[in-house]
Amino acid sequence: MLLYLDYQRDGQPSEDDREEVEAALRGIEHAYERSGDGLLLTVSYSPAYFGRFDESLPEGVDLPDPEALAPFEDPEFDTPDAVVHLASNTAQVVLGAEEALKGNKSTLNGVDQPDATLTDVVTIADRRTGFIGDGLPAEKADEAEGVPADKVPEDAPLFMGFKSGFKKNQASEDRVTIQSGPFAGGTTQHISKLDLNLNQWYNQDDRWQREAKMFCPYHAENDVIEGAGDNLGTSSKIDDCEPTDETAREMGVVGHSQKSARARDDDDSPLILRRDFDSTDDGTASLHFLALQRRITDFVDTREVMNGTDVTEQSAVGQRNNNGILQYIRTERRGNFLVPPRSLRALPPAQPAADAQEVTYESS
Amino acid sequence: MAGGGSFVGLAGCTDLFETQSAQAPPLPENRPDAVYYPTHYEGMEMPGMKEQSGYKCALTYSYAHRFWLMKPNGISKVEIQPEDSIHLMPVVWDTQTGIIPPDVNPQLTITQDGESVDQFAPWPMLSQPMGFHFGDNAQLRGDGTYTVEVSIGGPSTRRTGSLTENQGNASFTFEFEFSESTLNEISYTDIPDDKEGTKGAVGLMDMEMLPNSQVPTPDALPGDVRGSGTSGDAKFVVTLLDDASRFGGGEGQKYLAVSPRTPYNRTMLPMMSLSATLQRDGTSVFDEILQATIDPDLRYHYGTTVADVQSGDELTITVDSPPQTARHEGYETAFADMPDVQVTL
Ligand code: HEM
Ligand SMILES: [Cu+2]
Numbered sequence: 001m002l003l004y005l006d007y008q009r010d011g012q013p014s015e016d017d018r019e020e021v022e023a024a025l026r027g028i029e030h031a032y033e034r035s036g037d038g039l040l041l042t043v044s045y046s047p048a049y050f051g052r053f054d055e056s057l058p059e060g061v062d063l064p065d066p067e068a069l070a071p072f073e074d075p076e077f078d079t080p081d082a083v084v085h086l087a088s089n090t091a092q093v094v095l096g097a098e099e100a101l102k103g104n105k106s107t108l109n110g111v112d113q114p115d116a117t118l119t120d121v122v123t124i125a126d127r128r129t130g131f132i133g134d135g136l137p138a139e140k141a142d143e144a145e146g147v148p149a150d151k152v153p154e155d156a157p158l159f160m161g162f163k164s165g166f167k168k169n170q171a172s173e174d175r176v177t178i179q180s181g182p183f184a185g186g187t188t189q190h191i192s193k194l195d196l197n198l199n200q201w202y203n204q205d206d207r208w209q210r211e212a213k214m215f216c217p218y219h220a221e222n223d224v225i226e227g228a229g230d231n232l233g234t235s236s237k238i239d240d241c242e243p244t245d246e247t248a249r250e251m252g253v254v255g256h257s258q259k260s261a262r263a264r265d266d267d268d269s270p271l272i273l274r275r276d277f278d279s280t281d282d283g284t285a286s287l288h289f290l291a292l293q294r295r296i297t298d299f300v301d302t303r304e305v306m307n308g309t310d311v312t313e314q315s316a317v318g319q320r321n322n323n324g325i326l327q328y329i330r331t332e333r334r335g336n337f338l339v340p341p342r343s344l345r346a347l348p349p350a351q352p353a354a355d356a357q358e359v360t361y362e363s364s
Numbered sequence: 365m366a367g368g369g370s371f372v373g374l375a376g377c378t379d380l381f382e383t384q385s386a387q388a389p390p391l392p393e394n395r396p397d398a399v400y401y402p403t404h405y406e407g408m409e410m411p412g413m414k415e416q417s418g419y420k421c422a423l424t425y426s427y428a429h430r431f432w433l434m435k436p437n438g439i440s441k442v443e444i445q446p447e448d449s450i451h452l453m454p455v456v457w458d459t460q461t462g463i464i465p466p467d468v469n470p471q472l473t474i475t476q477d478g479e480s481v482d483q484f485a486p487w488p489m490l491s492q493p494m495g496f497h498f499g500d501n502a503q504l505r506g507d508g509t510y511t512v513e514v515s516i517g518g519p520s521t522r523r524t525g526s527l528t529e530n531q532g533n534a535s536f537t538f539e540f541e542f543s544e545s546t547l548n549e550i551s552y553t554d555i556p557d558d559k560e561g562t563k564g565a566v567g568l569m570d571m572e573m574l575p576n577s578q579v580p581t582p583d584a585l586p587g588d589v590r591g592s593g594t595s596g597d598a599k600f601v602v603t604l605l606d607d608a609s610r611f612g613g614g615e616g617q618k619y620l621a622v623s624p625r626t627p628y629n630r631t632m633l634p635m636m637s638l639s640a641t642l643q644r645d646g647t648s649v650f651d652e653i654l655q656a657t658i659d660p661d662l663r664y665h666y667g668t669t670v671a672d673v674q675s676g677d678e679l680t681i682t683v684d685s686p687p688q689t690a691r692h693e694g695y696e697t698a699f700a701d702m703p704d705v706q707v708t709l
Contacts, residue, residue: 072517251436252685316637316685319520320469
């Protein structure tokens with residue numbers, strides 16, 4: 001779940017409000033272990049939030065305002081101050097934590113909650129929910145308009161029918177962590193909301209096309225993928241695909257994974273750590289694409305490579321037609337955020353004096 | 365009340381079923397690997413036209429259609445779904461030149477009373493009466509007023525001349541009054557059994573206020589037309605322009621343009637991968653890809669700059685990928701298997 005928050009006070013946050021936020025967060029953390037079985041929680045802040053300060057962010061923190069990232073998209077931009085991301089293997093845990101943050105629970109999972117509540121100092125501007133997991137999209141298909149009945153595979157973890165986030169095709173946590181400066185240990189976060197067109201994907205395309213467009217034509221040609229792709233193991237076997245530009249010229253179609261894998265660093269590591277999940281918010285089948293990366297530029301570069309504009313200029317592949325999964329996704333919203341290290345997670349200043357912050361929170 | 369409701373529901377279903385079998389009669393037997401007369405053709409309706417940021421957009425529709433999507437080794441058929449109401453086609457063109465840019469993929473959002481009804485990016489398609497267009501079957505909720513928003517973004521194919529100025533985003537909103545009875549007034553013309561499936565094509569629809577997606581006749585092409593050839597039933601016309609400067613060429617370079625088109629209707633054939641070699645006295649002078657380009661005079665074509673072309677040079681055009689546009693009936697067996705085209709310049 002994503003809670004978009006507006007800080008109620010104008011200008012810079014007060015020390016009292018910081019303590020209130022930190023206390024509220026600790027309250028829900030004490031109620032659960034810090035894991036998928038318990039509760040996972042991050043807080044992140046937007047460029048709009050840091051605009052409250054006279055100082056700019058330290059050099060080395062790359063957090064621009066969000067912008068359109070494809071010639072054919074026209075998204076709305078998310079400008080609330082902060083986002084709290086709550087995740088758990090158990091939906092009830094997330095819902096309970098949300099209520100506790102709003103001050104609606106005196107105990108959570110049997111643990112007493114502090115008087116401090118998040119909503120004393122912030123207003124909830126938006127609430128986005130979602131899910132990921134084998135079988136969940138098929139189960140939730142009828143909650144959303146336009147999801148073809150009985151077409152989303154029973155075992156698929158995501159609406160588009162394939163497993164995503166293979167270990168070897170993700171950046172490591174280390175790769176996405178800010179290395180130096182007062183925000184060292186933090187990361188940047190990009191969150192977009194993508195609407196899905198599953199009618200074309202399931203009723204008009206066939207299995208061959210879905211495999212070719214999601215992975216690459218080589219995978220489709222050679223029946224590399226069974227079902228949702230669990231047989232692939234820990235990698236999408238993208239090295240077996242031909243180079244993207246060759247496939248584009250000779251087959252007239254390129255795969256999303258094939259294209260996106262061109263965004264790698266010198267060590268062949270992907271630049272972004274994807275934590276996306278599906279949603280039926282507003283009755284629409286969609287995806288909250290949440291990605292962590294050291295710098296927002298890493299995301300922008302990855303998305304540019306995914307657009308494949310270079311490929312379309314030189315081949316039969318269209319701006320969206322046969323161009324990975326671009327035909328089926330429409331970017332509705334984009335936002336950029338900084339996830340500070342834990343010690344700075346409560347209403348951080350733009351230029352923290354690192355040790356002073358640490359002390360404040362340890363004593364609170 | 366309940367009984368009345370289900371009666372109406374039932375009537376609707378029967379109606380839909382009949383419409384669909386008329387829209388998708390059995391395909392002709394022994395379709396040639398060439399452009400052929402389809403089983404029938406249909407007119408269209410135009411609820412509105414708008415202008416913004418150097419583009420015009422007309423919203424048009426017809427009956428729901430079956431069509432085919434391209435794959436590297438063949439085609440895959442898209443059947444009409446029971447929920448499909450109409451074939452919706454937003455036609456967008458550059459106001460100044462009247463060119464319909466195939467690289468600008470519109471996004472459609474259909475709402476009713478602020479509630480989302482359907483949203484999709486229509487496919488680039490080829491049809492005999494409509495020519496090149498973007499379209500797909502849309503799922504409406506019966507008679508009523510809909511709001512259709514057509515939004516377009518920047519181009520992704522090289523452009524030249526006045527077309528380079530048109531880079532922007534635009535969005536066109538239409539109030540669309542839909543009724544089953546207006547739909548059923550759209551003309552439907554059956555093609556006689558002895559004619560359907562034979563080589564030939566239905567002519568382009570006479571669309572008064574709309575531009576067409578044709579490319580110039582060989583006579584009307586700029587430059588010196590040096591020859592032509594055919595492949596997969598498409599015709600390729602080769603022309604040589606003395607001045608390559610607007611195509612990024614240097615001083616003294618020439619521009620070799622290949623203009624493919626459908627037979628009969630001269631509809632453009634976009635979204636191919638083409639490359640070419642030029643042989644002079646048995647040695648290769650160049651071996652390059654031909655880059656898709658939209659030029660106000662040549663219109664949609666594929667080209668490359670060359671140092672020089674001499675009479676007698678052997679040009680070989682290779683189709684690395686045939687047009688990846690979806691196909692309506694009569695075009696799905698053509699422009700698929702496309703051998704090299706040889707032209708002596
Ligand atoms: C509906 C939306 C999307 C779906 C269903 C989807 C699905 C997938 C799948 C199945 C893979 C291959 C398996 C894997 O490596 O995890 C993949 C890879 C990847 N995707 Fe997506 N994706 C979506 C959107 C995006 C977006 C918006 C981006 C951001 C630019 C993105 C970036 C990547 C990257 C970087 C890879 C791995 C490439 C590599 O191996 O280096 N994806 N995606
Ligand atoms: Cu069409």
